[in-house]
Amino acid sequence: xxxxxxxxxxxxxxxxxxxxxxxxxxxxxxxxxxxxxxxxxxxxxxxxxxxxxxxxxxxxxxxxxxxxxxxxxxxxxxxxxxxxxxxxxxxxxxxxxxxxxxxxxxxxxxxxxxxxxxxxxxxxxxxxxxxxxxxxxxxxxxxxxxxxxxxxxxxxxxxxxxxxxxxxxxxxxxxxxxxxxxxxxxx
Amino acid sequence: xxxxxxxxxxxxxxxxxxxxxxxxxxxxxxxxxxxxxxxxxxxxxxxxxxxxxxxxxxxxxxxxxxxxxxxxxxxxxxxxxxxxxxxxxxxxxxxxxxxxxxxxxxxxxxxxxxxxxxxxxxxxxxxxxxxxxxxxxxxxxxxxxxxxxxxxxxxxxxxxxxxxxxxxxxxxxxxxxxxxxxxxxxx
DNA sequence: GTGGGTTCTTGTCATTTGGCAAGTGTCGCG
DNA sequence: CGCGACACTTGCCAAATGACAAGAACCCAC
Numbered sequence: 001x002x003x004x005x006x007x008x009x010x011x012x013x014x015x016x017x018x019x020x021x022x023x024x025x026x027x028x029x030x031x032x033x034x035x036x037x038x039x040x041x042x043x044x045x046x047x048x049x050x051x052x053x054x055x056x057x058x059x060x061x062x063x064x065x066x067x068x069x070x071x072x073x074x075x076x077x078x079x080x081x082x083x084x085x086x087x088x089x090x091x092x093x094x095x096x097x098x099x100x101x102x103x104x105x106x107x108x109x110x111x112x113x114x115x116x117x118x119x120x121x122x123x124x125x126x127x128x129x130x131x132x133x134x135x136x137x138x139x140x141x142x143x144x145x146x147x148x149x150x151x152x153x154x155x156x157x158x159x160x161x162x163x164x165x166x167x168x169x170x171x172x173x174x175x176x177x178x179x180x181x182x183x184x185x186x187x
Numbered sequence: 188x189x190x191x192x193x194x195x196x197x198x199x200x201x202x203x204x205x206x207x208x209x210x211x212x213x214x215x216x217x218x219x220x221x222x223x224x225x226x227x228x229x230x231x232x233x234x235x236x237x238x239x240x241x242x243x244x245x246x247x248x249x250x251x252x253x254x255x256x257x258x259x260x261x262x263x264x265x266x267x268x269x270x271x272x273x274x275x276x277x278x279x280x281x282x283x284x285x286x287x288x289x290x291x292x293x294x295x296x297x298x299x300x301x302x303x304x305x306x307x308x309x310x311x312x313x314x315x316x317x318x319x320x321x322x323x324x325x326x327x328x329x330x331x332x333x334x335x336x337x338x339x340x341x342x343x344x345x346x347x348x349x350x351x352x353x354x355x356x357x358x359x360x361x362x363x364x365x366x367x368x369x370x371x372x373x374x
Numbered sequence: 375g376t377g378g379g380t381t382c383t384t385g386t387c388a389t390t391t392g393g394c395a396a397g398t399g400t401c402g403c404g
Numbered sequence: 405c406g407c408g409a410c411a412c413t414t415g416c417c418a419a420a421t422g423a424c425a426a427g428a429a430c431c432c433a434c
Contacts, residue, residue, distance in 0.1 A: 054322075064321075064322060076314050076315065077315050080307065080308070080311050116303065120267065120307070124268075127310065128263065130317035130321055131251070134317055134321040134324065135249070135251060137321065137324035138249060138251070138354070138356075139249050161412095162412065171391070172391075173412075173413090174412095175391055176412095177413050178390095181414090329421080330420095348382095350382080359422060360382075361382095361421085362421055363382095364382065364383050365421085368383080
């Protein structure tokens, strides 16, 4: 379990066994994991990169998330609320992970008390990620946000397009281009 | 329960009874609910307003959250991870709610299966709030963020200071002042 | 009242960012 | 090879925001 989800609180052999007994789901680069209008699944991503995006009121695409395994990939509102999602999620690389439905998840919660804490820890981690990213927008400049992004996940830079990174950062691709030039000059 | 937490998924008489059997905790304006360095509690806020804040690397205060009842008030990392919090939370008005410890919460989870879904729904709601606020920073101008803030909770404006709202929005108080002037002129 | 502290606004100027258009580079396809 | 599509960069100017300092408004204790 530590190997799979290093930052998780729970390390339990039974959970590890249970997961490893499940069938791994493999996805190839470019696959649409979640389509706008459908109800989200719960994908326990082990390896690979994904990108989540929506559209703003002008119809322009907005990247809302990057996912790097190991991490839970889902639209929480859609998955738990059984509502159509407003997000799209697409793979940036080949991916490997486990696919969970709400039924399976609830069954696991019911049959395996230790799994409940595991599920809660995952939700808490998603919450922490969202809050950290929100904070980055509040008190970091675009340049600092970019630096932080690169430093925390250099691998992402190899798989995501700059315009998507720019849109995720909340700046135009023009601005990001300038920021990258400044950074290159400084070194 | 609908009365208490209108946006919650779960509406269950047993939970309602259980909550109403608990002692209400009353706080007065200006009280520090969570102090940096301590482990967070879980405050189920029914009525009132609160503000969460930290400090950036320069020591400047940054407002990270506004809470309007009914809502769960906690630092999730600190509460579930039993770690010292980096946040401070202070009441902006007199407040009314229930105070839960992790022990009590876990006991409720164990004894009352329907409470588990209730707890999960609260976590999901916090996640949705954080993601929405992050999205607002990505694709809304400062002026639009301010408009949205006013429209979604006019009451907040009566209790929070403008400089705190500015810091929450990620702009200087100078900028917010100008934005408010523009908006006033437009009408 | 008066004084002092705090909050908010305003002015001036520098910096950052956006919008737009043009230019460069890369890639795949016929 | 040449073409077009796409991603990225760059230049130019306008708009938004920040930094700093001064002033106005408000509150509150004495």
